[in-house]
Amino acid sequence: MSMKNPVLPPDVYIPDGEAHVMPDGRLYVYGSWDQHTDLLCSNEYRVVSTRDLSEWTVHDVSFSVSQSPWNKADTAMTTVATIGRWAKFRHLIRTLSNLRRAGLMEQFKRLAQAGRKVDTPLLFAPDAISHNGRFYLFFDLSDGSEGVAVADRPEGPFRDPVRLPAEGIDPAIFIDDDGAAYYYWGQFRASGVRLNDDLLGFDPTKVHHNLVTAEQHHFHEGSSMRKIGDTYYLVFADDSRGKPTSLGYATGPTPLGPFTYRGVIIDSDGCDPCSWNNHGSIERFGDQWYVFYHRASGNTAGFRRLCVEPISIAADGSIAEVQMTSQGAGEPFALGEQIDGWRACTVGGGGYVGDFHGHQALVLPRVGATGTYRHVKNEAPLQQAELTVRGSGTVALRIGSRLSTIDVTPGTVTIELAELPPGTHEIQIALVSGADVTVSSLVFT
Structure with a gap:
């Protein structure tokens, strides 16, 4: 594990990451847990944590x-089955239209069919907070119910769940400077309310509805609240680009708004041919702000992987949009440093990152498939690249504006490069001929 993206081992899929620095100084990420090829989320949570964004612990x-x-076995349903449950009809129509336009309708039908076969509800995206020496996990089930459980440690185990008087998805928790705690949830329309002092309930008559909406703020789901200076930032899955692969944000003067839409922080579209959603948070760790988000993999909408990028907050409070990268929170890859094939940050032409016959790699199933890595930095001229591949064909390697091609067979091949001056470069691998070529790693020298 390292600062490189994705940050966890290739077989650990923790999406919907809510990141919080806890009193022990470690950063903890609370998310759902993709464990199945045909389902989003699962019936368990696992917490991951780090002290330096380099070494991560999967608890x-x-x-x-x-x-x-x-929980009731007969109320189980997947994310797909919940589309429109809390939405007005026009939002359901828009969502279905976006699915068709993205070519994802058949996949979501399969997910829905699989969801009807699960024995118990699934656990959707959670959040957690520290309060008076204890830790509170806010969770939601795929039947629409929500609750809170308590632990003595930030990683849990969380026990003694209490049901909350809310129905929806994607709960979020925020404690203001004055100690007041606020709770958020919802899809297409976000609701919020001040919690009781014990964080175990709230007065349903005091709920504020429509804090952000699909119509005015491009809000899809996944509320996450932070405060920077005197401004409150509500981060959420943003569908302003046709599907909710973006993390957008809105700002306001109080924890309950009113909120003004400000734009996109990051867009994970292009991480997988079937990518559909994003969900995450922003958090300050040390002197740096970061965005925590997920990338789909495996040629599915699921198997979503935790990723991190540094962000900057401008003097006017705006957050500049950042690209997905392979380097993540760390430095660009250096000469001689191995780049794992499964760290490709964007793919195209049918390429994808995932398991191919038990092997995690960049998979290039057909001609035209591509994978892109950001970034490599060379302080001396680049002269060679070594690719470790499976399968046979011809691949093209583009580094910045330089393009080289080579025939590959299973094993490690060396590509002689036109000498590239020192700089920071984007790398793309494309399949020119052949089929089912996988890239395990690449190294520049």
Whole structure:
């Protein structure tokens, strides 16, 4: 594990990352857990944490749906089945239209069919907070119910769940400077309310609805609240570009608004041919602000991987949009440093990152498939690249404006490059001929 993206081992899929620095100084990320080829999320949570954004710990199971006394087997459903559950009809129509336009309708039908076969509800995206020496996990089930459980440690295990008087998805928790705690949830329309002092409930008559909406703020789901200076930032899955692969944000003068839409922080479209959504957060760690988000993999909308990028907050409070990268929170890849094939940050032409016959790699299934890596930095001229591949064909390697091609067979091949002056470069690999070529790693010298 390292600062490179994705930050966790290639077989650990923690999407919907809510990042919080806890009193022990470590940064903890709370998310759902993709464990199945045909389902988003699962019936368990795992927390991951780090002290330096380089070495990450994947903790044991922190909470299970079986601990929720109100879960019912006959109410189980997947994310797909919840589309429109809390939305007005026009939002459902728009979502279905976007699915068709993105070519994802058949996949989502399969997900919905798989969801009807699960025995218990799934656990969707959670959030957590520290309060008076204890840790509170806010969770939601795919039947629309929501709750809170408590632990003595930030990684859990969380116990004694209490049901909250809310129905929706993607809960978020925020404690203001004065100690007041606020709770957010919803899809297409976000609701918010001040929690009771014990964080175990709230007065339903005091809920503020429509804090942000699909019509005015491009809000899809996944609320996440932070405060920077005197301004409140609500981060969420943003569908302003046709599907909710962006993380957008709105700002306001109070925790309950009113909120003004400000733009996109990051867009994960292009991470996988079937990518559909994004969900994450921003958090300050040390002296730097970061955005935490996920990237789909495996040629599915699922198997979503935790990623991190540094961001900057301008004097006017705006957040500049950043690209997905392979280098993540760290430095660009250096000469001689191995770039794992599965760290490609964008793909195209049918290429994808995932498991291919038990092997995690960049998969180029057909001619025209591509994978892109950002970035490599060379302080001396680049002269060679070594690719470790499976399969046979011809690949093209583009580094900046330089293009080289080579025939490959299983094993490691060396490409002689037109000497590239020192700089920071984007790399793209494309399949020119052949089929089912996978790239395990590449190294520049």
